[in-house]
Each structure stands twice: as C-alpha cells, then as structure tokens.
Amino acid sequence: MAFGYNNIKMSAPICLINNTEDGGLEVCGEALEILDQITQPVVVVAVVGLYRTGKSYLMNRLAGKQTGFALGNTIESKTKGIWMWCVPHPQKKDHTLVLLDTEGLGDVDKGDEKHDVWIFCMAVLLSSTLVYNSLGTIDNTALEKLHYVAKLTENIKVNSNPKNDKAKYNTSTEFMRVFPSFVWAVRDFILKLELNGKPITADEYLENALKLKPGDSTNDVRNKTRSSLRDFFAVRKCFVFERPANSKKMMNMESLTDADLEEDFVTEANTFCSYIYHNSNPKTMRGGLEVTGRMLATLAQTYVEAISSGQVPSLDNAVESLTQIHNSRALTEAVDFYRSEMIKKVKFPTETQQEFSDLHSAVEKEAISVFIRGSFNDLEQTYQKELKTQLEHEYGELVKQNIEESRKLSRSVISQVFGPLEEELSQGTFLCPGGYSDFCRALERAIQQYKREKGLGLMSKEVLAAYLKEKNEVGSSILSADRSLSEAEQKIQEEKLKRDALEQQNKYLEEQRTIQEQLIKDQQKSHEEHIQQLKIKMEEENERSREEIQRTLDAQHKEQLRSMEEGFREKGLAMQRQMDELKEEQNKKGFFEKIGGAVLSVLDVPEKLVTSVVDYFMDL
Structure with a gap:
C-alpha cells in the first residue's frame, strides 16, 4: 500500500x-x-444499518471499485467494527473521500444493544454524510429499528460542562449544527412511489414517513425517532433501490458487472453516487472548522477513549x-520546514542581503502555509504568534551564519591576495x-584583485575596510620614512590616506545600513504575510460558519412550520x-469579524519594531 x-x-x-475481546x-x-x-x-461518508442489508456494496460503488468492503453471501455479518477506505475525491480537488463501513446493527450473535449504539454514534460523530441502509419500506417497523437516533442526545454532548448557562448547549439546534447530512437508502423497494394516487419523489416519501403521529407527544415511542431525525439532521435525502438481481445472482454480487444487474438499480446507484460526490461536504466541527485526515484520526481516538472510559463523547472536548x-x-512542522528548506536552498554566503531576503520570504511564505493548513481553532493566534517569533529567530540565526560565512571567506581571500604585500x-x-x-x-593592485574575487558575500567590503584600516598606520610609517617626498607632499599624501580610509569606512557603513533596512522590510513583509494568510483562512471559516448557521435556521424554520401544521404547537x-x-448569536455585532479583529491585536507589529530590529542586527 502506497500513500503520501x-x-x-x-x-x-x-x-x-x-x-x-471485552466488548469495547x-x-x-x-x-x-x-x-x-x-x-x-x-469528506467522510459513513454507512450504517442492520446487518446483511447490502451496506458494503454502496461503499464499494462510491470507491469506484467492484470489490473492497466485504459483501458476504450468508446470514453472517461480515463487517466487524468500522472499516475505512480513503480514496482521492472524484469531484472535489485537493480533498480525500473517506468511506466508513460499519458493523451491521442488530446482529443476533452479538446481542449487545449498547455496542450497537456506540457504533452508530461513532458513525455520526466522524462523518459529514451518514447513509442509513435498510430493506423494504420506510414504515413503523423500519423507524423502530432506527431507534438509535433517539438515543443520540444521551450518548453525545456538544459541551462537557453541564453548568454552562451562557450558551444553549446540547439542544436540538446544537446537534443540528454539527451532525452530518442524512441519506436513507431503501433497498429491495417494490412499492410504487405514490401518495393519494399521485406520484411522489423518494424525498417526499421519506418526509411523509417522518410526519409526527397525532395524539402522541414527541417523546412517545412512535414519534421519538421521527422527531429526532427531523430535529438533528438539517439535510435529508432518500434513494429507493429495486432488487439488483435475482437471488442466485446476488450470491456472487462481487463478480457481477452493471450488465448483470437490473437497469433501474444501476441507474439509481449511479444517481446515489453522483449525489454523494456533489453534495457531501468536507467534515467540519462547530463553527465551520475544517477537518483534515490527521485531525479525523485524533477525533476517532478522542471519542473511543471517552467511550472506553465510560464517558459520553463531547464535541467541545x-x-x-x-x-x-x-x-x-x-x-x-512549519518551523522544521523553514529550517530544512533554507538549509537546502541557501548557498552561504549570499552576495547580497536582498538575495538572502528573497529566499527567506519565499520559504517563510510556504512555512506559514504549512502552519495555516495544519492549525485548528487558534482563536487567540497563540500558536501563530509563537510561529512568528520562532521564524524570526531562525531567520536571525541564518543571517548571522550568512554574515559569518562571508567574513570567514573574505578574510581567507584577504590573506591570499595581500600575502605578497605582507611579505614585502x-x-x-x-x-x-x-x-x-x-x-x-x-x-x-591587491585591492583590485580582491574586488575581482566572486562569491565573497555581503561582508566583503567590511572585511576589506577593516584590513585597510590596519594598514593605514603602516602606510603612515612608510610615508614618514620616504625622504624623496617634500614635507608638503607628505602632508598631501597623509590627507589622501585619511580620505581613502574614510571612503572605505563610509562604504562599509552604507552596506550595513542597506542590510539593516532590508531586515526591517523583511520583518514587515513577514508580518503582512502572516496577516494575509490568516485572514484568508478566517474568511473561509467564517463563510462555512455562516452557511452552517443559515442551513440550521432554514431547516428549523421548515420543521417549525411542519410541527405547527401537524398540531404540535x-x-x-x-x-x-x-x-x-x-x-441573536448570528446578529451580534462583529460575530463573524470578532476573530479577524483579534488578528490585528495579537499579531500587530510592535511600536518599536524598527528600533528593535536595528538593535538586534547591529550586534552582528
């Protein structure tokens, strides 16, 4: 198995x-x-349902494969636990489709109702689309078999702190915001889709079956599952499949091609897959926080640990x-990426600070992107602020190394080029x-030869200026000893020595100012890059949060009207x-912008930025 x-x-x-072994x-x-x-x-699609109802076939179909998840051809349940298949998403670029096939519910060999509840809860908690697979029709019996839905509030909590009165946690609203979309796949369906003599769609068939029964409360047995499905799942969809083939053929479903199956079954299966590909959203947590594969792994561990310790899984936890x-x-990972990429790409010493800065900016941009992609719910930007600090430190150390490499190489070349002069x-x-x-x-002659040398780096002038300053006293001594020059000529030469030394010193100082100014620009550019990438991520999360709330409001409004019409005032x-x-939450001032405001306050450039940067690098 290869993966990247x-x-x-x-x-x-x-x-x-x-x-x-102990049932956990x-x-x-x-x-x-x-x-x-x-x-x-x-995008996580999980299938649940009674055992031996053909759940695995639908998952294989979504994977684009004939075989994969075990189908089985006996009354024995083949799938134990929850099985996973990760494939590139066929429609959404840069997304992975994670298919979860769950253990069949109601297995007589198991006889453990609590185990079934936890399997069902894990499917709900991990998925962005939940497919419920059943046989026959959607009637009272079918709904009774889906009683696990009514137990979700007992086995899943949005908030682990029951004393939190400020937020309305663990209500149907909160569950609707975080629960997956719901797809009911009715297998071996033989009825006509008609109601009161008129044709209806599969979706209308489902919604009609979920009508609350008059005379009962929403907590009565007949209505509790119906009410839970309507209260918890904002998006509901239904597909009805006729029997795919005769019983003899179905004994070998894994070897059958579409040509061996009933045409209407194949058509509905293709429509089902198309719907899942186009309409199943990426997995998110409350507030539109997007989940990656590695985060899904953490979720699975967190929920299983809670269940194993006898606790109720909490979404806040x-x-x-x-x-x-x-x-x-x-x-x-972001800091390690920056460090390794800079070491690979920088050839010490660079000729100019600008060259070094350009490499730094490009790598830093990628490093910030690594962090942004991997970060999650960093509301106060605590971790990104630390990233900013660490990248500045890493860059500072590399600048020091670049300077020292240049000095070392320049001094070596000085020794070689000026060696004959020193000998004389x-x-x-x-x-x-x-x-x-x-x-x-x-x-x-030695100075010009030194200047022709390539690859000495950005400190070559400083090293030359320091060397020539040392030679000023030597030159003055030689000038004083030269009796061929008049006193006036000696004074002229002395003035020229001072001018040359001052010129070299000014060149060096100008070079240092250029380096310092570039470093200040680098830090400002770094700050702007942090802000830019963070804002883009926040805008995406805010948009998902808006969609989550609006989807919930739309669904609740629809359910409210239905409840009133059905007499459940x-x-x-x-x-x-x-x-x-x-x-009220949605309309609070700055609800979706409050995080954006924190960006500027937490990641803001300090007032003494310029001074601090110059002071830092002056010591180099």
Missing part, C-alpha cells in the same frame, strides 16, 4: 475501529498512520484536543626613497425560541 500527503492509494479497506472499542494503529498522512480536508495537538504539531612589508622593501609610491601601487414554539437564540 496528498496522494492516498489504498488498494483495499482496513479496520479503523475494532471490537475488543479500540482504534487501529495502521488506519491512524494512513489518516495521519492526509493533510487535505476529508474533541475540539480542545484537536486545538492542542494539531496547533503544536503545525507549529513544529615584513622584509622592509618599502622603507626606502620612493617606497611610499611603490607601497601604494602594490596596495592598489408546543414543539413549534420551542423551535422558534431556539431559532431566536441562534439569530
């Missing part, structure tokens, strides 16, 4: 969540390793785990009449109160 960060290739499904659940390490490789957003684990990881000075060659002119010519009024609370 954005190129997952799984030849077959593997187990994601396994059943333990455990997450499989191999599946976690695969999910951990996926840094793309994931899951978000907290994702925040701590993946922000720390994103920070480390040690022998006293220039301590004679006319020696000063000879010294000046020899010095100029109290339920309709309760939904109105929940809608009002959600609208």
Whole structure:
C-alpha cells in the first residue's frame, strides 16, 4: 500500500475501529498512520444499518471499485467494527473521500444493544454524510429499528460542562449544527412511489414517513425517532433501490458487472453516487472548522477513549484536543520546514542581503502555509504568534551564519591576495626613497584583485575596510620614512590616506545600513504575510460558519412550520425560541469579524519594531 500527503492509494479497506475481546472499542494503529498522512480536508461518508442489508456494496460503488468492503453471501455479518477506505475525491480537488463501513446493527450473535449504539454514534460523530441502509419500506417497523437516533442526545454532548448557562448547549439546534447530512437508502423497494394516487419523489416519501403521529407527544415511542431525525439532521435525502438481481445472482454480487444487474438499480446507484460526490461536504466541527485526515484520526481516538472510559463523547472536548495537538504539531512542522528548506536552498554566503531576503520570504511564505493548513481553532493566534517569533529567530540565526560565512571567506581571500604585500612589508622593501609610491601601487593592485574575487558575500567590503584600516598606520610609517617626498607632499599624501580610509569606512557603513533596512522590510513583509494568510483562512471559516448557521435556521424554520401544521404547537414554539437564540448569536455585532479583529491585536507589529530590529542586527 502506497500513500503520501496528498496522494492516498489504498488498494483495499482496513479496520479503523475494532471490537475488543471485552466488548469495547479500540482504534487501529495502521488506519491512524494512513489518516495521519492526509493533510487535505476529508469528506467522510459513513454507512450504517442492520446487518446483511447490502451496506458494503454502496461503499464499494462510491470507491469506484467492484470489490473492497466485504459483501458476504450468508446470514453472517461480515463487517466487524468500522472499516475505512480513503480514496482521492472524484469531484472535489485537493480533498480525500473517506468511506466508513460499519458493523451491521442488530446482529443476533452479538446481542449487545449498547455496542450497537456506540457504533452508530461513532458513525455520526466522524462523518459529514451518514447513509442509513435498510430493506423494504420506510414504515413503523423500519423507524423502530432506527431507534438509535433517539438515543443520540444521551450518548453525545456538544459541551462537557453541564453548568454552562451562557450558551444553549446540547439542544436540538446544537446537534443540528454539527451532525452530518442524512441519506436513507431503501433497498429491495417494490412499492410504487405514490401518495393519494399521485406520484411522489423518494424525498417526499421519506418526509411523509417522518410526519409526527397525532395524539402522541414527541417523546412517545412512535414519534421519538421521527422527531429526532427531523430535529438533528438539517439535510435529508432518500434513494429507493429495486432488487439488483435475482437471488442466485446476488450470491456472487462481487463478480457481477452493471450488465448483470437490473437497469433501474444501476441507474439509481449511479444517481446515489453522483449525489454523494456533489453534495457531501468536507467534515467540519462547530463553527465551520475544517477537518483534515490527521485531525479525523485524533477525533476517532478522542471519542473511543471517552467511550472506553465510560464517558459520553463531547464535541467541545474533541475540539480542545484537536486545538492542542494539531496547533503544536503545525507549529513544529512549519518551523522544521523553514529550517530544512533554507538549509537546502541557501548557498552561504549570499552576495547580497536582498538575495538572502528573497529566499527567506519565499520559504517563510510556504512555512506559514504549512502552519495555516495544519492549525485548528487558534482563536487567540497563540500558536501563530509563537510561529512568528520562532521564524524570526531562525531567520536571525541564518543571517548571522550568512554574515559569518562571508567574513570567514573574505578574510581567507584577504590573506591570499595581500600575502605578497605582507611579505614585502615584513622584509622592509618599502622603507626606502620612493617606497611610499611603490607601497601604494602594490596596495592598489591587491585591492583590485580582491574586488575581482566572486562569491565573497555581503561582508566583503567590511572585511576589506577593516584590513585597510590596519594598514593605514603602516602606510603612515612608510610615508614618514620616504625622504624623496617634500614635507608638503607628505602632508598631501597623509590627507589622501585619511580620505581613502574614510571612503572605505563610509562604504562599509552604507552596506550595513542597506542590510539593516532590508531586515526591517523583511520583518514587515513577514508580518503582512502572516496577516494575509490568516485572514484568508478566517474568511473561509467564517463563510462555512455562516452557511452552517443559515442551513440550521432554514431547516428549523421548515420543521417549525411542519410541527405547527401537524398540531404540535408546543414543539413549534420551542423551535422558534431556539431559532431566536441562534439569530441573536448570528446578529451580534462583529460575530463573524470578532476573530479577524483579534488578528490585528495579537499579531500587530510592535511600536518599536524598527528600533528593535536595528538593535538586534547591529550586534552582528
């Protein structure tokens, strides 16, 4: 099996969540390793339903494969636990489609109702689209078999703190905001889609079946599942499939091609797949926070750990785990990426600071992107602020290294180029009449030879200026000893020595000012890049949050009208109160912009930015 960060290739499904010998659940390490490789957003489609109802066939179809998830041809349930298959999404670029095939519910060999509830809950918690697969028709019996839905509020919490009175947690509104879309796949359907003598769609068939029964409360057995489906799942869809083939052929479903199946079945199966591909959204947490494959792995672990410890899985706890684990990881990966890329790309020493800065800016931009893609719910930008600090430190250390490499190489070349001159000075060659002119010519020849040397880096002028400053006293001594020059001529030469030394020093200082100014620009550019990438991510999350709230409001409004029409006025009024609370949240001043405001305050450039940067690099 080969897989990569954005190129997952799984030849077959593997187990994601396994059943333990004591009846518990455990997450499989191999599946976690695969999910951990996926840094793309994931569209997660889970199928649930009674055992031996053909769930696995639909998952194989979505994977574009004939075989994969075990189909089986006996009364025995083939799938145990939850199995996973990750494939490139056929419609959404840069997304991975994660298919989850769950253990059949109601297996008589198991006889453990609680186990079925947890399997169902895990499918709801992990998926962005939940497919419920059943046989026959949607009637009272079928709805009774889907009683797991009514138990979701007992086994899933949005908030783990029951004393939190400020937010309206664990209401149907909150569940509707975070639960997946719901697709009911009715298999072996033999009825006509008609109601009161008129043709209806499969969706209308489902919604009619979910009408509350008059005379009962919403908590009565007949209405509880109906009410839960309507209250928890904002988006509902239905597909009805006729029997795919005769019983003999169905004994070997894995070997059958579309040509061997009933035409209407194939048509509906293709329509089903098309709907899933186009309408299943990426997995998100409350507030539009997008989930990647590696985050999905953390979710699976967090929920299973809660179940194993006897607790009720909490979405808030899951978000907290994702925040701590993946922000720390994103920070480390971004810094490591920056460090390794700079080491690979920079050839020390660079000729100019501008050259070095351009490399830094390009790599830093990618490093910030690595962090942004991997970060999650960094509301106060705590981790991004730390990233900014660490990247500045890494850059500062590399600038020091670049400077020191340039100094080291320049000094080495100085020793070589000026070696003959030093030899002549040690022998006293220039301590004679006319020696000063000879010294000046020899010095100029060495200077020009040094300047012709390539690849010395940005400190070559500084090293040369320091060397020539040392030679000023030597030149003055030679000038004083040269009796061929008059006193006036000596004074002229002395003035020229001072001018030359000052000129070299000014060139060096100008070079330092250029470096410092560039470093200041680099930090400003870095700040702007952090802000730009963060704003883009926030805008995307805010848009998803808007869509989440609007989708919930639209669904609640629809359900409110239906409840009132069906005579359940109290339920309709309760939904109105929940809608009002959600609208209040939506309309709060700066609701969607509040995070954006924090960006400028937390990542803002300090007032003494220029001074601090100059002071920092002046010590170099």
